[in-house]
Amino acid sequence: MQTTTRFYVYMAFVWMYIAIIPKAHSQGLSPIEWTGYLRNYTGVLLQNTSDLSIVQNTLNLNLDHRSSKGGIHVNPTLYQSFDRELEWNLREAYVDVFLPNLDVRLGKQQIIWGKAEGVFITDVVSPKDLREFLLPDFSEIRTGITALRLNWYKGAHQLEWVWSPIFTPTRMPESSSIWAPDTPLPAQVTWDYSAATHTASIENSELFLRYSLMQNTFDLELTGGYFFYDDPALNVQRLPGSTIVRPEYHRVSMGGGSVSMPWKSFVLRGEGAFYSGRHFQTSNPAVEGLHLEKNNLHYMLGVDYAWNGLRLSTQFIQETILEHEAGMLQEAHENTLTVMANKTFLREKLGVKLFSYIGLNRGDALVRPTLSYALDDGMEGILGANLFLGSSGRFGQYNENDMLYAKLIYHF
Amino acid sequence: MKKTMATIAALMMAASGFAQLTGSEVMKKVYELPTGTDQQGQLTMTLVHKSGEKRVRSLQQFSKKTGMEEKKVMFFLAPADVRGTSFMNWSYSDGRDDDQWIYLPALKRSKRLSSDSKSDAFMGSDFTYDDLGERHPSKDQHTLLREERVGQTMCYVIQSKPVNPKDTYSKTISWVVKDVYVGLKKEFYDQDGRLLKVLSVKKYDKIDGYWTILETEMHNVQKQHKTEMKFEHVQYDQGIPDSKFTERGMTI
Numbered sequence: 001m002q003t004t005t006r007f008y009v010y011m012a013f014v015w016m017y018i019a020i021i022p023k024a025h026s027q028g029l030s031p032i033e034w035t036g037y038l039r040n041y042t043g044v045l046l047q048n049t050s051d052l053s054i055v056q057n058t059l060n061l062n063l064d065h066r067s068s069k070g071g072i073h074v075n076p077t078l079y080q081s082f083d084r085e086l087e088w089n090l091r092e093a094y095v096d097v098f099l100p101n102l103d104v105r106l107g108k109q110q111i112i113w114g115k116a117e118g119v120f121i122t123d124v125v126s127p128k129d130l131r132e133f134l135l136p137d138f139s140e141i142r143t144g145i146t147a148l149r150l151n152w153y154k155g156a157h158q159l160e161w162v163w164s165p166i167f168t169p170t171r172m173p174e175s176s177s178i179w180a181p182d183t184p185l186p187a188q189v190t191w192d193y194s195a196a197t198h199t200a201s202i203e204n205s206e207l208f209l210r211y212s213l214m215q216n217t218f219d220l221e222l223t224g225g226y227f228f229y230d231d232p233a234l235n236v237q238r239l240p241g242s243t244i245v246r247p248e249y250h251r252v253s254m255g256g257g258s259v260s261m262p263w264k265s266f267v268l269r270g271e272g273a274f275y276s277g278r279h280f281q282t283s284n285p286a287v288e289g290l291h292l293e294k295n296n297l298h299y300m301l302g303v304d305y306a307w308n309g310l311r312l313s314t315q316f317i318q319e320t321i322l323e324h325e326a327g328m329l330q331e332a333h334e335n336t337l338t339v340m341a342n343k344t345f346l347r348e349k350l351g352v353k354l355f356s357y358i359g360l361n362r363g364d365a366l367v368r369p370t371l372s373y374a375l376d377d378g379m380e381g382i383l384g385a386n387l388f389l390g391s392s393g394r395f396g397q398y399n400e401n402d403m404l405y406a407k408l409i410y411h412f
Numbered sequence: 413m414k415k416t417m418a419t420i421a422a423l424m425m426a427a428s429g430f431a432q433l434t435g436s437e438v439m440k441k442v443y444e445l446p447t448g449t450d451q452q453g454q455l456t457m458t459l460v461h462k463s464g465e466k467r468v469r470s471l472q473q474f475s476k477k478t479g480m481e482e483k484k485v486m487f488f489l490a491p492a493d494v495r496g497t498s499f500m501n502w503s504y505s506d507g508r509d510d511d512q513w514i515y516l517p518a519l520k521r522s523k524r525l526s527s528d529s530k531s532d533a534f535m536g537s538d539f540t541y542d543d544l545g546e547r548h549p550s551k552d553q554h555t556l557l558r559e560e561r562v563g564q565t566m567c568y569v570i571q572s573k574p575v576n577p578k579d580t581y582s583k584t585i586s587w588v589v590k591d592v593y594v595g596l597k598k599e600f601y602d603q604d605g606r607l608l609k610v611l612s613v614k615k616y617d618k619i620d621g622y623w624t625i626l627e628t629e630m631h632n633v634q635k636q637h638k639t640e641m642k643f644e645h646v647q648y649d650q651g652i653p654d655s656k657f658t659e660r661g662m663t664i
Contacts, residue, residue, distance in 0.1 A: 035495055103660070112520040139518040153660050214659045216502060216511045219524055260524045262511065267526050306526040309533070347459060347467075347637070348536030377467050377491035411492035 036061040036412060043405035045178075053178065053403055054132075055082040060091075070097040075144075092144045103151040108144040111162060113210055113223055115258040115269045116300040118338050118357065119317050122223040122256045122273045125162055125208050127230040129171040133179045133398065134357075134366070135386055143168065156215050162208040167198040169249055170230040182397045184283060184329065185236065185245060192246040195235070198228060218261035223273070225254045233279035235289040250293070252277045265305060269315070272299030284327035295322045302338075313340040335360035336394075349374045357395055364390025366398075378411040435554030435570045439586070441593040443549050448622050448648035450476040455486070455643055457537050462636040467491075469535045476652050480505045482546065483657035494535075498662040503545055510545070515662040522659050531580040538609060538630040538639040542580060543600075551575055552584075559590070562597060566590045581608070594623050607633055620648040 036059070043054040059078040065071055075092040094107030111125040118138070120128065126142040134141065147164035173179040198204040206227035213220045232247035256273030275298065279291045302315035317336040324332035337358040344351045351372040358365045370384035386403045390396025433441075452474045459467045468490060475484040481502055488497040496517035503510045512525040530542040552572035559568055567587040574581065582605050587597040598611040615627035624646055631638040655661050 035492060037493075098664075103664075110520055114521075115523075137518065139520075151660070153655065153658070155654065156658055158658075158660060212659060214513070214522075216504075216508075219659075262509065262524065262526070265526055267524050304526055306532070308531065311526075344536070347461075347533065378493050380493060409493075411495075 031065075033064045033066075034061065034412075035064070037409050038412075039407060039409045041405065041407045043403045045400075046402040046404060047400050052082070053401070054405070056080065066096075068098065070095065072096070090144070101152060101154055103149075103153070105149040105151070106147075108146045109149065110139075110142050110144050111147070111149065111208075112142060113221060113258075114271050115219075115221070115260050116271045116302065116315060116317070117313065117340070118355065119300060119315070119336070121271045121298045121300055121317075122221070122254070122258055124225055124227065124230070124254060124273075125164075127168045127170050131171050131173045131177065131179065133173070143171070156213055158210075158212045160208075160210040160212070162210075163205060164208075164227075165202065165205040166200045167204055167206065167228045167249065168230075169196070169228075169232065172232070178401050179398070182392075183234070184281075185234075186243055189243045189245045192244050195246050195248045196232065198249065204228075218259055220257065220259050222257040223255070225252075227252065227254070229275075229278055233291045234281060235291060237289065238285075248279070250277060250279050256298075265307070267304040269302040269304065270300065272297070280321060281329045282325065282327045283329060284325070287327070292325060292328065294324070296320060297322065309343055311340075311342040314338065331361055333361075359390065359393040359395055362390055362393030362396060364388070364393035364396030364399075366395040380407075380409045380411075382407040382409070433556070433568070435556040435568075435572070436549060438556065438568045438570055438588055438593070439549040439552070439554045439572065442586075442588055442595060443546060445593050446622055447477070448620065450474070450650060450652040451622075451646065451648050452650060452652065453643050453646035454489075455641065457535065457539075458640040459537055460638050460640065467536075469494075469537070471535075474652050474656055476654070476657065478654075484545075485657055485662060488535075500657060500662055501541070501545065502657070505548055507548055507550055512541075513659075513662065520663075522662050537641075538632045538637065539641070540580065543611075543630070551579075557585070560587075562587050565596060567596055592623060594625065602634075609633065619646050622648055 039058045039060070041054060041056045041058065042052065045051050045053045057080045061076050063072075063074040072095050073092055075090065077089050077091050079087040081087070090108055092107070092109050094105050094109045097104040112123055113125060114122040116123070118134070126145055128141050129136070129143050130141070145164050145168050146166045147162050150161045152159045173181070206225070208225040208227065209223065211222045228249040229252045230249070232249055235246040235248050237244040237246070253276040254273050256271070258269070258271035260267055260269040274295065276295050277293060278296050279293055282290055282292050284290070297320045298318075300315050300317045302313065304311070304313045306312070315338040317338070319334040321328065321330060321332055337360060339356045339358070340354065342351070342353045351370075353370045353372070354368070356365060356367045365388070367387040367389065368384065370382055372380055372382045374380050384405050384407075386401070386405070388395050388398045388402055391399055452472070454470060455473050456468065456470045459469070470489045472487045472489060473484065475482060481504055483500070483502050485498060485500045488494045488499075498515045500513045501510055510530065513522045514525055515522040531540050533539070534541050534544055552574050555571045557569045557571050559566060561567070567589055570586045570588060571583060572586065573583045581600045582603050583601045585599045586595050588594070589596050594613070594616050596613050599607055600609040600611070602608040610631045610633060612629045612631070613625050613627070614629060616623060616625045618624070624643070626643050626646070628641045629638055630641070
């Protein structure tokens with residue numbers, strides 16, 4: 001279906017809802033609850049202040065209907081940007097059924113796991129939208145997957161089983177985007193997307209399992225999954241006179257967990273995962289396709305502290321490739337630090353926040369200060385900056401993309 | 413006749429001495445006032461700026477006592493930008509630090525909070541998280557200062573100084589209704605010993621057989637702003653399931 005046609009079908013559904021609600025209400029049925037926000041987001045690059053890097057208007061709707069036996073949730077979004085086509089999406093659309101000690105959720109849904117903030121270790125169920133790197137709100141970076149989720153619970157214990165028959169990959173930036181990552185590929189390559197999708201089938205389905213426990217001494221999650229890794233491995237074929245690059249998604253197995261616990265005035269957090277069968281790029285021309293299958297470890301240790309309204313948090317993250325080989329583009333140990341400080345003033349009208357990623361291997365960083373002000377209940381203005389430090393590495397590669405931005409958000 | 417009068421006077425003195433409670437005994441009675449097995453209701457806070465500007469926050473609150481634990485979960489209803497957020501607190505009568513979690517719908521997960529945030533303002537109001545909870549009497553040293561009337565109501569006046577000198581307040585002074593043991597007024601003093609806030613109870617009543625504070629006002633006398641709080645649709649002993657106070661309960 002054409003994008004325009006799909007948009008009109010979608011709008012027809014929205015107007016149908018609007019038509020139905022008053023009738024349902026008059027018949028004594030509980031109404032559908034509408035919430036959401038409208039946001040303008042305007043950003044300018046510091047290197048060239050005449051260039052607007054983003055001018056975007058967003059409508060985010062949440063439609064909910066709930067009873068003791070179940071409910072529905074629909075989250076349509078509409079993005080209008082100055083340099084893109086009108087983009088609408090159903091971030092979530094699912095039905096809930098509540099049975100004794102068992103919740104069943106079917107449909108498109110965001111599923112968020114783990115205790116780490118700003119990094120993805122066991123949080124592997126919902127794929128990511130990285131078209132603007134890690135800059136959007138995390139609720140927007142994570143996209144929904146179509147899945148059946150069963151959540152069995154008893155007391156403080158929960159066992160969650162997720163089955164998704166449809167593989168959804170990470171959305172990467174266009175090669176012309178300022179957020180396209182550095183690659184060692186030659187300027188002229190031929191892209192072959194024949195292996196970039198997997199048809200929806202039982203064979204290609206993904207499975208995830210999570211056990212969680214919340215109690216007074218600690219919170220625990222144990223997680224596992226058998227799925228396609230959402231980021232592509234690039235299969236590079238150098239032929240005489242041309243280079244063909246084929247993005248591929250490979251099966252991985254993951255086992256891990258996370259824990260958080262209070263200790264004196266602190267909250268200690270930890271999260272770790274072992275991945276079997278991940279693929280990493282190499283520059284070694286003797287390696288077929290220029291990628292290698294390796295196992296890897298990814299973990300985080302973090303601590304939170306709050307004092308007099310000031311919230312502080314820091315995390316150390318290490319990603320280790322086991323049996324690392326010379327020529328691999330990613331180092332054997334990639335170390336990252338995150339730092340967060342947050343405080344509100346004027347009875348929570350004014351908020352000051354700093355969040356920073358620091359790449360310890362290359363000394364690069366992303367520093368994100370923000371200043372928010374509640375103009376009224378539900379209406380918020382935000383001024384912020386994204387500052388990239390260093391000249392290489394995950395963050396330093398974007399050192400020409402330093403940005404100032406403003407957001408005006410109206411929640412309803 | 414003289415002997416009879418002396419006997420009556422002696423009996424009155426004995427009775428008076430017998431009825432004279434200590435500050436600790438009064439505060440223990442306040443703490444042990446029956447509150448049912450569980451309680452639910454809707455809390456509305458109106459933040460009033462010194463200019464008169466008002467901002468309203470509302471939430472649905474559920475609480476349940478089980479042995480030494482009191483579990484409470486709050487679902488934020490308004491304003492729109494915090495709707496769907498929930499906050500859970502487990503407090504312990506043996507003096508252990510509370511356990512606290514917050515669920516943010518945008519992030520779709522619950523997060524454990526540091527218990528040191530108890531002195532933070534609750535939703536930007538003049539109440540701290542600590543002010544909204546029940547403070548165990550063993551955390552303070554209590555002194556009965558006097559008895560006096562607040563309006564038509566006779567009250568005990570109790571001064572409470574924290575055992576831990578690093579606590580938020582250097583002392584509080586409470587006016588407790590005699591024979592009912594409901595707090596009617598409370599003054600909070602900052603670490604420099606200056607009056608910081610005054611809590612006034614505007615309305616209290618018996619609901620389902622339990623004394624319940626229904627309307628209060630917290631006035632920050634240093635910053636000249638206040639918060640009015642109403643507790644409505646209060647119900648007791650409705651059999652709130654334990655599952656309400658779990659990770660799943662915070663999200664459903």
